Amino acid sequence: MIRVLVVLALVAGTAHADVQRTIAGSLQLDYLAVPTESMPRAYTLDATTVELSLKMSVDFSKNASATVKACFACHGFEAAAAFVDLRAADELRVRIGRMTPSFGSFPERYDPANHRTSDKPLPYDMGRMLHKDQWNEGVLPAPWVDNGVEVGGTHFYEDGRIDYAAYALAGPKNQDAQPTDFDFVLSHTPAAYYVDNNSQPIVGARFAGTLEASDFMLTAGGSVMAGHYDSAGKLLFEIVGADVVAKISGVYLRAEYLIRRTQMDLAALPPMTTDDTATKHGFYVESEVPVGPVDVIGRFDGLRRIGATPMDSPLADRATVYRYTLAGALRVTANVRLKTSVEYYQFSDFADELAIHLGVATPF
């Protein structure tokens, strides 16, 4: 591995190209109203929230660059990216540092400037869904930012491309004495940025193929991630995902399905529980249709959790939530979008809810 890195560094160092810096950022202000609840704060982060990001990339050469991205959101400031990108060829790229690893399709557009609704699909939800604490958010909240190394590449061919990546990361965390799931708050706590809580890296990979034509594009991919998440390094998790994105004459059709199997500490589960695993399924299907200056989005997404629940969980052993979303994003200027959406939640363990988003987002 070290030899590969040395070779890559030499290649990058000898390449000659103009050094150029690129800077980009985004801002979103969103207001969430839950007309069916008198005190939504107990179930979600309602009212106004602001998310912003600022990213800068610097080319050291044609084959080497560094990227730093800072985000501010519900959990304060966070380093969303801080990595060096070395590339020997299209087919061989190495990213070292803090990054969003290649998993699924949505994480590529998780930034508020890049998706047309104010919130994210439920499998990737990070705190905007109703009853977020009871569900412990989605399957793999986006952006999933972690420290490590990713080796990947792209092979272009006449009608499309193949993208692939494999990585080793510190992994999700839980420092509880009797863990039953990821602790997403801890995973985003600055104090834990630089450490692996169990000295065991997790591994993952993604493989995707894309067919391209002049007015058509179809991408299908598969992703996996596995490792230990608890401090003792004994509880396993595995995530498998499949995604399809099609673009047909400007209309996007997207679908993803994720399954996370998580091993729990039996001591935290009700007595007589023998199965220490829970599976969390997440999916979404959506269409994005441009109608003049408005992007109209229709989405159906949901989560299903199967498995024993901790004794203090309000969820049943088989719990579901389905959500129906109709949204519109009006392009006011080239870079400013007004977003609005209406979401109808169907919970198996709670009353159905209605949520309304109104916000503005802008990349710059």
Added chain:
Amino acid sequence: MQALWCCSTCGAVYHKDFPRCPNDGGEVVVSETDPLLGKTVGHYVVDRFIGEGGMGRVYEAHHATLPNKRYAVKVLLGDAGATPSMRKRFAREAESASRLVHPNVVGVTDFGATDGGLPYIVMDFVAGRSLDSIIDEAPMSPARVVRVTRAVCEGLAFAHEAGVVHRDLKPANIIMTGDDVPRIADFGLAQTIDENDVRLTSTGMAMGTPAYAAPEQMAGKRVDHRADLYALGMTMFEMCAGGELPFKGGPMDVATAKAHREAPPFSTVCPGIRIPAGLETLIASLIKRRAAERPTSCAEVIAALDAIKGELAVRVATDATTNPVGSDRVPTPRSRWAMPAVLAGVAAAAAGVWFALARHHAPAKVAEAAPAPAPVEVAPAPVEVAPTPVEVAPTPVEVAPTPVEKQPDPAPVEQPVIEAPAEPPTKVSKVAPPPRHRKHHVERPRPTRVAVAPAVAGSAVAPPPEVPAPPPPAPVVLHAAITGVDVHGSLPAADVRRAIDRTFPAIEQCKATATQAVVAQLTIGESRRAENVHASGGGAASCVGAALAAVRTESAPDVGEVDVTVHVRFSDRQ
């Protein structure tokens, strides 16, 4: 007639803005007569101007000592002769075409240079019409399509066996003689298969004509005989469809569509025209996007055509007693369901009524049963076509501003024809300068020139002006270079530069006629592909834009979209 810009020393005709002739330093002046008319070029006396192509002007000429022997003489334009590569290409055209002696190929009989140094080639004079002018009249009957295609295919097969690929086959390059025999002309882009001199293909002049060029050819890749088969398939498509082609839009649209998708079936493009299934299948196989999926040789195509011909013969025999029009008529949907009634013995009167109805509902352009009328050789000039005036069709991608599925008809009827063949050059001090007629050429004011009778290369060459000419400027060889890539957005600039670099081979293929800077803008979003591509700045802009439309980045921008500006310069410096 239209006045010409001519070199006062060698008589070379110019269209571009050359203050002096790059070949000999002579001043370029305005003349209202073609300096070659009536002159002797080698063994040939130039009688009249016929037409003009991208590289040269074509004249009808007769042999100096055998007056009844007529030829078409193509003389290189001064613009084209300004670069060694163009001269080399012209010589290549002559050399490759001279190896082809076949009834379906316009033969090259001689090659040389005028006393002024202008290269010329001498070809058989073919009286007839270009196939594209016939196609424009109406859809051709399947039988005629098969017959004509088979003959073209025999000519192509001969060329391929000789190691020559045409690379710019199209209806405008097929001359139909009075006997309805096609002859392939203009091996101007011809490439010897074992060609090792890549310089000839790196100047951007080997892209063919967008509507007919194979996808691999438009992408700047190395082509073989299957590129000709692709062009043949497109030609067959157009013959059957009466001028329709499967890909529509501007050159950039066509280039992109060809690169990314298969051509739609004939029955989809022309639902009102029925052709035999075998013929449609053959056309579809010839215009397959991947060369490997096309027929492997002309022989294979000829075999398929013979099979279709056999089917048609059977059909003609069946129809002979009931259908007075015969097999040369384009079948329509109506004829298809009316046929059983005919076969069942419906009365001749009913068949007549059906025929009348069919004529009424058939497409507006239905092929005539007889072959195209053969022009009489003594007919006025517009009727007679020399092999090469077809080159007037705009040069590929970069300069063709009109939809490529319908190239401007270069038929000689629109060409200026000089009526008096032996008229000597005259002084033209008050003649309005002719337009520099390249469509994207920007005029610049030129000072009034001193009237100087242009000299002519040949037996009647005028003496050079007494003022010593300055040394000729160095020949111009234009090279494309990416001089800047500005990236605004969330992708590292290096990622974008790599993506741009991957398209450079296609940019290199763009032809620039003069030093120019092209600025192209595009955006990259979730699709990781170039979108909203706009290019401006010169004749090569659309070609550069088409090349950049293929930009693909490895990653998608994660914050908004990425705006990219690409600066491409065409100059004589590497």
